[in-house]
Amino acid sequence: EVPEQVWLDQLDLLAAVRSAFEDRDYKLNGKQTGILSQDAIKESLSQTVPMLSSWRYQALCEALKEDELSDEVQYAKLFVSDRNGNQGAFVEELRDQHLHSIQAYIADICEAVHDKATDEHVTW
Secondary structure (H helix, E strand, O other): OOOHHHHHHHHHHHHHHHHHHHHHHHHHHOOOOOEEEHHHHHHHHHHHOOOOOHHHHHHHHHHHHHHOOOOEEEHHHHHOOOOOOOOOHHHHHHHHHHHHHHHHHHHHHHHHHHHHHHHOOOOO
16 A cells, blocks of 8 residues: 555556557557557657666566557557456556655655764764
């Protein structure tokens, strides 16, 4: 279970990624067809979430391939939840990476505060 604000932020991320796929579809096809190639999705993803490390990007590509083996992807289906609220590997990987990024950011802040307090001999 994640805090509500993290969950809401994840929804924003998913909406941005889906919107980027729709925009790419329109630019490539002159209309929204609902289908993109795996390469078009990967390129769109790297532009939408530019701070991805190479291993995180690769994990998303593998999750995409797990959800859709063919080159043509009906991208809206990537975001569909089953009746238990579960989504496919691609969206779950996006969510996991988002959560881990937030956790790492918080840990970095805590470490910086601790280091600063230690440098200035502040006691808790």
